[in-house]
Amino acid sequence: MIISKQICDGFSDLEIIQKSLEEIDFFSCLFERYEEKMLRYIKRVAIVTREEAEDILQESFIKIWKNLHAFDQSLKLSSWIYRIVHNQTISSLRKKKSYGKDQQVELNESLFAEMAEGKEGLSETDLAEREALTERILSQLPLPYKEVLVLKFLENMSYEEISDVLKIPEGTVATRINRAKKAFREISNRQFVSFEI
Amino acid sequence: MKSSEKLIQAIKEQDVKPVPKWHFTLKNSLLWTGFLIAVFLGALAFSVVLFAIQQTDFNIISHLTHSRLELFLGLLPFVWIVFLVVFVGIAFFSIRHSKKGYKFTVAKLAGFSAALSILLGTLYFLAGGASQLDKVFAANVGLYESIQEKKMKLWSMPEEGYLSGEIVNVSPDFFQLKDFKNKVWEITFEEAFIPPVVTLERGEKVKVIGKMLSRDAFSADEIRPWGGAGKRMQNRGQNR
Numbered sequence: 001m002i003i004s005k006q007i008c009d010g011f012s013d014l015e016i017i018q019k020s021l022e023e024i025d026f027f028s029c030l031f032e033r034y035e036e037k038m039l040r041y042i043k044r045v046a047i048v049t050r051e052e053a054e055d056i057l058q059e060s061f062i063k064i065w066k067n068l069h070a071f072d073q074s075l076k077l078s079s080w081i082y083r084i085v086h087n088q089t090i091s092s093l094r095k096k097k098s099y100g101k102d103q104q105v106e107l108n109e110s111l112f113a114e115m116a117e118g119k120e121g122l123s124e125t126d127l128a129e130r131e132a133l134t135e136r137i138l139s140q141l142p143l144p145y146k147e148v149l150v151l152k153f154l155e156n157m158s159y160e161e162i163s164d165v166l167k168i169p170e171g172t173v174a175t176r177i178n179r180a181k182k183a184f185r186e187i188s189n190r191q192f193v194s195f196e197i
Numbered sequence: 198m199k200s201s202e203k204l205i206q207a208i209k210e211q212d213v214k215p216v217p218k219w220h221f222t223l224k225n226s227l228l229w230t231g232f233l234i235a236v237f238l239g240a241l242a243f244s245v246v247l248f249a250i251q252q253t254d255f256n257i258i259s260h261l262t263h264s265r266l267e268l269f270l271g272l273l274p275f276v277w278i279v280f281l282v283v284f285v286g287i288a289f290f291s292i293r294h295s296k297k298g299y300k301f302t303v304a305k306l307a308g309f310s311a312a313l314s315i316l317l318g319t320l321y322f323l324a325g326g327a328s329q330l331d332k333v334f335a336a337n338v339g340l341y342e343s344i345q346e347k348k349m350k351l352w353s354m355p356e357e358g359y360l361s362g363e364i365v366n367v368s369p370d371f372f373q374l375k376d377f378k379n380k381v382w383e384i385t386f387e388e389a390f391i392p393p394v395v396t397l398e399r400g401e402k403v404k405v406i407g408k409m410l411s412r413d414a415f416s417a418d419e420i421r422p423w424g425g426a427g428k429r430m431q432n433r434g435q436n437r
Binding site: 067 | 199200201202203204205207208209211213214215216217218220221296299300301302
């Protein structure tokens with residue numbers, strides 16, 4: 001039995017966890033609440049198809065279920081979920097041996113449409129072009145730089161949240177973001193594109 | 198079928214169960230216990246390193262005429278330095294893998310682990326535990342060369358100008374010294390520097406820096422107490 005969205009919305013994340021431990025079907029509430037956000041994140045970090053991203057997400061949520069008692073309530077649940085999804089994504093990438101500098105982004109219509117979400121003030125063509133360029137430059141960055149830029153600027157996380165997701169000190173997050181920004185600018189300058197980051 | 202339904206179905210089919218809470222609690226407890234034990238053992242190792250530094254007169258090595266490096270390396274308490282590094286490493290590993298370990302840099306965690314061992318080790322050394330530990334090791338571990346043995350080795354080189362042992366007889370111009378190989382030497386000390394902590398009397402253990410005059414005669418330039426305070430200071434301490 002899958003719990004309806006209406007019922008799920010009546011519970012906080014922590015209440016859903018408690019309910020899930022009593023009745024597993026409530027776990028679908030947690031999945032649905034984070035599904036789109038996490039799929040978007042997986043596709044930003046890894047160059048994968050929607051189906052592959054869904055597989056990664058499913059594996060991640062099986063791990064989340066398995067380690068539900070390991071959740072430290074001093075963390076934000078979203079940070080913990082991001083951490084597991086991130087680790088699963090990296091692990092899948094390693095298995096495919098297709099991550100890192102050699103990646104080339106495939107620019108297709110769905111990617112354009114997805115990245116245009118929530119952006120205003122720019123025409124759709126301009127926005128798509130800009131987002132595609134951002135994605136292409138990101139794809140040329142080493143993974144440690146790419147992941148901090150995605151978490152900071154696309155997922156809008158604080159340094160503390162990034163620290164919790166990547167399990168690195170906040171100071172290291174700051175340093176890495178600075179270096180990543182520099183690397184991003186260098187690549188964008190080589191491609192005659194100007195970005196404000 | 199919705200993805201959420203697929204997920205729940207997969208969990209049910211694979212019969213995946215949440216790992217019990219005690220498993221994570223136990224893991225965390227083991228990490229902290231490991232940290233505390235490693236810090237404690239690191240402290241013991243550091244206290245013996247301190248004891249070795251206190252007991253071994255590294256400053257005299259520069260005066261030796263040959264084999265300085267060899268002697269210096271021989272005097273270093275390698276076993277304890279290795280123990281110290283290993284235990285600080287284990288303490289670092291344990292704390293790094295604890296729940297919030299990732300919040301701190303490697304340098305901070307390693308520094309914290311080392312600082313704790315150093316602090317506790319210094320206290321243990323000041324309490325006199327290090328010399329006991331050295332003795333226990335010397336008595337029970339066959340290959341272990343104690344700090345005292347190393348010290349005796351360094352101070353049993355009359356050709357190099359270093360001699361030590363127990364005073365067996367004292368005259369106004371010289372005294373007789375039985376070295377640690379039970380050989381008796383006649384030591385002249387007219388020009389020698391003798392610090393107030395040293396009492397030239399029968400039974401006092403001393404270290405002598407000077408020159409070998411013949412097979413059983415030695416001229417002293419400086420006389421030092423064998424270990425820490427001399428007999429006079431020890432007696433003074435006991436009388437208080």
